[in-house]
Amino acid sequence: MIVTIDGVAASGKSSVSSGVARALGVPYVSSGLLYRAAALLALEAGAALEDEAAVLVLLEGSGLRLEPLAEGNRVWAGGRELTPDLHSTRVDKGVSAVASLPGVRAWVDAQLRALPQPFVAEGRDMGTNVFPHAQAKFYLTASPRVRAERRARERPEDIPAIEAALTKRDEADRRQISPAVDALVIDTGPLDLQGVIEVILSALPEHEAGRTS
Numbered sequence: 323m324i325v326t327i328d329g330v331a332a333s334g335k336s337s338v339s340s341g342v343a344r345a346l347g348v349p350y351v352s353s354g355l356l357y358r359a360a361a362l363l364a365l366e367a368g369a370a371l372e373d374e375a376a377v378l379v380l381l382e383g384s385g386l387r388l389e390p391l392a393e394g395n396r397v398w399a400g401g402r403e404l405t406p407d408l409h410s411t412r413v414d415k416g417v418s419a420v421a422s423l424p425g426v427r428a429w430v431d432a433q434l435r436a437l438p439q440p441f442v443a444e445g446r447d448m449g450t451n452v453f454p455h456a457q458a459k460f461y462l463t464a465s466p467r468v469r470a471e472r473r474a475r476e477r478p479e480d481i482p483a484i485e486a487a488l489t490k491r492d493e494a495d496r497r498q499i500s501p502a503v504d505a506l507v508i509d510t511g512p513l514d515l516q517g518v519i520e521v522i523l524s525a526l527p528e529h530e531a532g533r534t535s
């Protein structure tokens with residue numbers, strides 16, 4: 323069983339996926355963390371973010387690995403945990419450029435498809451490209467202002483600066499963002515976190531919602 327939860331930046335994908343995954347008793351898989359890790363490795367190595375060959379060498383050589391847990395995903399480069407460094411402002415700014423490289427996308431897709439099922443997968447193209455045969459698909463939206471207000475609790479910048487950066491990233495991500503035709507689109511603006519989780523759980527086919535492993 324695979325459930326996909328895609329959506330724009332800071333729409334609630336990872337928090338909602340974690341909640342849905344815990345309710346189902348399965349892990350969730352945060353694809354964005356692998357793109358963030360690719361950007362971090364490139365930034366740390368001083369590689370140009372558009373240099374596909376250099377980024378792929380870093381990915382192949384780093385032993386990069388996603389650990390998908392229901393309570394929160396972790397990313398490792400060999401024995402070093404990258405997770406705490408993946409949500410910095412410089413990674414936010416650089417990640418779309420790295421994520422637009424076709425070779426990097428193919429590398430990430432292969433990592434995700436190799437993970438043992440069942441799980442909830444979240445990102446931009448989980449329901450369209452990576453897991454088109456998923457049993458249930460969702461797409462989260464909210465206005466840029468609402469998303470910026472939420473993210474302001476996690477970033478040092480003020481709300482207008484965060485809103486501008488989110489809008490810029492949505493634009494840069496345009497190619498990899500689009501709801502699957504068979505996804506249920508949820509505007510999370512008027513809902514709290516639990517409200518979004520409940521909408522998703524109640525929309526799941528009965529045998530999926532009832533499963534605990």
Ligand SMILES: Nc1ncnc2c1ncn2[C@@H]1O[C@H](COP(=O)(O)OP(=O)(O)O)[C@@H](O)[C@H]1O
Pocket residue numbers: 329330331332333334335336337338472473475476510511513514515516518
């Ligand atoms: N429906 C919601 N109502 C209120 N806050 C939310 C909601 N969804 C997410 N949040 C909060 O917004 C922030 C961004 O959510 P997150 O799950 O990191 O989004 P994404 O994975 O899409 O970037 C988090 O602080 C989260 O707790």
Ligand SMILES: Nc1ccn([C@@H]2O[C@H](COP(=O)(O)OP(=O)(O)O)[C@@H](O)[C@H]2O)c(=O)n1
Pocket residue numbers: 330331332333335353354355357358417418419421422444445446447448491495498
């Ligand atoms: N499936 C995915 C997931 C993320 N991404 C890229 O990774 C970036 C970070 O994604 P994320 O989901 O961790 O971050 P937020 O957009 O939730 O802040 C996005 O801005 C995209 O550039 C992607 O291209 N495809």
